[in-house]
Amino acid sequence: MAAVTPMMEQYLRIKAQYEDAFLFFRLGDFYELFYEDAKKAAKELEITLTARGKGDDRIPMCGVPYHSSDQYISQLIEKGYKVAICEQTEDPAQAKGVVKREVVQIITPGTVMEGYALQEKENNYLLSVTPFEGNEFGLAGADMTTGELMVTTLADFEELINEMAGYRPREVIVPSTFSEEKQQLLERRLHVTLSFEDHTEPVEEAAALVDGLSDGKIKETCYQLIRYLKQTTKRSLDHLRPAVFYLPQEYMSMDVHSKRNLELVETLREKKKQGSLLWVLDRTETAMGGRMLKQWIERPLLNRQTVEKRHELVGALIDRFFEREALQEQLQGVYDLERLSGRVAFGNVNGRDLIQLKKSLEKVPDIFETVKSLESSFGNSLMEGVGDCQELRRLLEESIEEDCPVSITEGGLIKDGYSEQLDDYRNAMRNGKAWIAALEKQEKEITGIRSLKVGFNKVFGYYIEVTKPNLPQLPEGRYERKQTLTNAERFITEELKEKEALILEAEEKSEKLEYELFMKIREQVKAFIRPLQQLANVISAFDVLQSFAEVAERNRYVKPELKAEGEVDIRDGRHPVVEKMIDEGDYVSNDILLKDDRELLLITGPNMAGKSTYMRQLALISIMAQTGSYVPASEAVLPVFDQIFTRIGAADDLAHGQSTFMVEMLETKHAVSKSTRNSLILLDEIGRGTSTYDGMSLAQAIIEYIHDEIGAKTLFSTHYHELTSLENKLDRLKNVHVSAKEEDGSVVFLHKVIDGAADRSYGIYVAELAELPDKLISRAKAILKEFEQEQSDLKEHKNRVAEESIQSGQERTSFFGNEEAGPQQLSLFPEEAEAQEASRQLNKSQEKVLSQLSSANLLHITPIEAIQLLDKLQRNLNN
Ligand SMILES: Nc1ncnc2c1ncn2[C@@H]1O[C@H](COP(=O)(O)OP(=O)(O)OP(=O)(O)O)[C@@H](O)[C@H]1O
Ligand SMILES: [Mg+2]
Incomplete structure (x- = not known):
């Protein structure tokens, strides 16, 4: 290869570390892809493949704008690929030589946190498998978006696959030593992206997550998962919940095929929700409830008491129509608390997310009230020890602006009155702006120019504008000329510039301060992640149970x-x-x-x-x-x-x-x-x-x-x-x-x-x-008639033979036992049955001969008797 530029050298060095991912290489306002990545991405994303350099040194290249990169990334993730995001980590203006770049995150099907690769009412599980001694396996599963972490052990590979299938994972992590054959089986049977992680040593900051697990081996499975998550996301994993150990035997077990055949959550052929059991049962109001319902259907319980508790609350909800209706309305106002907390921990939460969080929390006391009024002991026990997080609601209410922008760097996030300092800056801005507004009025009066106006643009800042026809009216030397347009002149004054500087400075400071305040608030919210997750859990359960009640009433179901x-x-x-x-x-x-x-x-x-x-x-x-x-x-x-x-x-x-x-x-x-x-x-x-x-x-x-x-x-x-x-x-x-x-x-x-x-x-x-051709059908009917006729002839013949053999005192042995007593096969094309009948006849006479032969006691038989027996057997056979 010809010599490459320093930047391409940097590219190749980084790319070498991320062989199995598309490397999105940040270049100004674009992410660029090169070489094989570029060729493949151009095809998958249907974008133009171009080239960098000239002649023989041309390097295949394609790119996507930074601002719309999300959709492209989602597309690749949905197809099962991984994307490594490589950002410029220093200001290009300050850089000496090639700008420093670093991979800041690897997005994979199992670790994606946003975008349309995620479905609202579906979990997105990442699984990790470690082989144990013997035939056993450890399995850990995490949903990064909700923070769930579950672990179990399986007795053999078949059970492992069945258990894994229940998660419908997008990505599975195995050690690189995992057998090639099993890797292929996982890929084929589960349609997952495979990833590798060989390190299972403890991760200090995650120790609390696995503390509750007694088994050392299963901890390794967890650490394999956690290490991979750290490697790829390169973010805080604060929202991962402590690992929950369960035994598959706690749930009704169904293998992959059974689940598919029964169309529990999707139809067999079209893989659609419509037409599945989930489709009938889903009247949940929240995304969280939708996900929990799916989990419940995939894992029916074995504990009768727990099932009966659920039935009890469903019953209460059926009986109390008004309460149920109220609960549904309240649930409608609850956003995805689980995923919101995930985003808080992950660090990509914005002002609007926090407003959603606040609005959801506003509903919580009402939801609790409604459930209490049902006087269901199960309902009450679910709420026990679960806080309503109203402290957090108050914090958000005081701090976050109701209609804040998506961006967290451009201000407009924090409410007045939350920070004195911010209020000061804002006052300065407002006073300056008021002064400017007053200026317009004042200058209009003084100059008598009614069309005079004060305006602002990003390049020139504030200005006074006078249209050409009015210029002669303007007192000479009153303003300083700044810009000439086709039909107007723009001016400034000393005082206007001073005010402008004040306003802009206050604006800049307030934006910066708002950002800092927002970060602090986010940290405060982080402290609520656990309580929020608990809350999400009970709200989801209420949602699923009200859905059961609603469906039961609409379809006239009964309590089993x-x-x-x-x-x-x-x-x-x-x-x-x-x-x-x-x-x-x-x-x-x-x-x-x-x-x-x-x-x-x-x-x-x-x-x-x-x-x-x-x-x-x-x-x-x-x-x-x-x-x-x-x-x-x-x-x-x-x-x-x-x-x-x-x-x-x-x-x-x-x-x-x-x-x-x-x-x-x-x-x-x-x-x-x-x-x-x-x-x-x-x-x-x-x-x-x-x-x-x-x-x-x-x-x-x-x-x-x-x-x-x-x-x-x-x-x-x-x-x-x-x-x-x-x-x-x-x-x-x-x-x-x-x-x-x-x-x-x-x-x-x-x-x-x-x-x-x-x-x-x-x-x-x-x-x-099924509307087969008429000709074909009538032919089939004719053939059937023939067969039926033949069969009845055959039967007659058989009966005759049977009678004769009964008369001759021979017992019958039949392949199907007492077959004469049962009805005959009624197959559409019974030629096979017929052949079978014939062969059975043959078998029976042979069998009889054979059994006589084997029961003959040769030690107590004379040669003459032997000849006679032989003769009899032969005659029987020829009969
Ligand atoms: N209890 C029922 N009430 C009304 N319609 C029914 C009922 N059971 C089945 N059907 C209808 O009959 C169709 C065929 O049913 P199903 O597939 O169970 O038949 P089958 O006896 O298994 O047929 P095959 O022997 O061809 O497999 C169903 O798709 C459904 O529309
Ligand atoms: Mg059938």
Whole structure:
């Protein structure tokens, strides 16, 4: 490379330290990017790529104006990149040689503090992972914008990923020694930016944050996170709250797939909030409440007492309409206290933020009053020990100007009367200005020029202006000429200049003083960060609970009764989201009873009947109940489920390199290996992804395993009607089906779940609904008829064979046990079933021969008898 200029040398030196970030290099009013950074940024930001220098020495370059840099930075952060901000750290006018520059902050997806990369009602988590001995991992999570800091340990990598997914992190920190394969898995499964930090030694100023943790290893995980935060933000971390240790087992556990499948906070395909459970439940008034609601939904509780407390306050809020309405109105006036405190600590708070803080605090006493009036013991206990921060409100009220500007350096921030010194400067300014205003009047009178005026501009300061036609009227030598315009002359006087100097000096001093005062006030506010965070916490909880109450009333939900015995008894249950998506009143409610001899339900029914909906309904109702919400039913008795497993829908993981069937089996493995008697398992058409024979066998084995080994409450939907015969074999399994009826040649889905197995499939009808070509449909109907005919012939033939074999005294062994007793499979294209039937016939005769052969006792048999046996077996085979 040719020799570079000293400034480029400086650039390259700094850039070398920030390889994985875009280096925003401050040059006057611009941030410039060079080389590869420039090429990539020009593409990502759609800005022009230019060049610096000439000929062979040309360096690719692009730049963004300093004043609008926020939007560009946000764009890069949103795309998962990091941006290192490199500022000029000395005044260019004073600099000898190249101006000193330094990276003052690295903005990353997990540490961003402002801009549209942040969503109001969403947390922005940065996670840190350290591998422990064995297979264990330490996990720490922080939201820099709210100051939360949470830590836990996980038993293995799968659990780690599941737990991490619950945070929906943007960025994850690992040590550089973290295995390559696991790094890739984290990136692929969580879609995160990976960052590295190898130091886990204690950070003195953060010791208080980890004091409460007993385990040394987990402290290291925290320090890894804190060190990274210090490195990147290069600011105070005062608003980080002391680390809270929790065990994932304190919450209902759901793996990543289950959460996605159940569409708890976003829809599966479009990743939208609309259509998710969160969307139905969110009537929160504040951003903080919105974030807390999302956290609650992601982590339903296991502690029955705590859940019941939430229900109690929701109940009180439902009963007291006026109080609820008042509370909602009061909450509407509360800004984002958590993020405001974060900005205070971070040092980027402005006057308007402090006004928001003040306005929020004004609402607090009213909110407390309203909650007190509910006479809810839980409501009262939430407020216990939480201050209302009115001292802070008073400080802000006395000090900060109501309509202050965004800038904190140009004055207009501090109220009159707050500082005597400032008042003096302001008086000087005002007196000077009053004097000038009086001057205009006085000079008009003296000169008789009615259009004479006193004005001000930044270059010339104050002046007296007289229009050209009036100039002859002006007494010679009265003013000093300063500037000539096309149709006017501007003048000054000695006295005017003196006053001007006074005014400008006072202005400058007052601006400086205001800035200093503002900084002091900010420091005072900093002392309130902890109380503010506590306050934010209870206000968020009130908000979520009023949201539950509002939603419950609007949608006619009821309070669920949680019982330790483990039974599920839901009357007229509804799917909270589906009922919102269809016309009001069209949703067909259903009971769900799971207890004693019906802990596993095998659900059959036509396509589109509502099997999947019924299953999800139970999961969602349970999750709602355990977050403290009321539920869509007329009555609901529920256990506290420790875990929910779902294998629902075709959430293909093709992007992650796994086939549909493999994903299905992995999820099923997860369900059968982790679930307990207190879990809920939902398996939707397991085995569908492979051949009928394989699929059915697996499905049956899975059901039997859950029934015999686990005893978890289970809903299992299937199109394999053979499986319905399991009811005879398994004590605690019952068949139910979703009903449909045929009317004038078309099918009516009743969506009603009733006991017993389904009798028909209606698959072709659904294809008809989907408007496949008429020709295709009628052909399918014809084929089906043929198959049905063949099948009944086959059955007849089989019955004959069976009768004959019964007559000949031979016992039957069947793959599916008592299959004659159960209904047959009603698949749309049953060629596979047919082949299977045939192969089963073959198997049976072979099996019989084999069993006779193996039971023959050769030690007590004569050669003649052996020949006879052989002959018999051969004849049996040929039969
Ligand atoms: N209880 C109900 N009341 C009203 N509409 C319902 C009800 N249950 C389901 N539906 C409607 O029927 C549609 C299909 O339901 P669902 O997907 O649960 O059927 P399915 O039996 O699982 O079908 P498939 O066998 O094809 O998977 C739903 O999208 C919903 O619009
Ligand atoms: Mg389905």
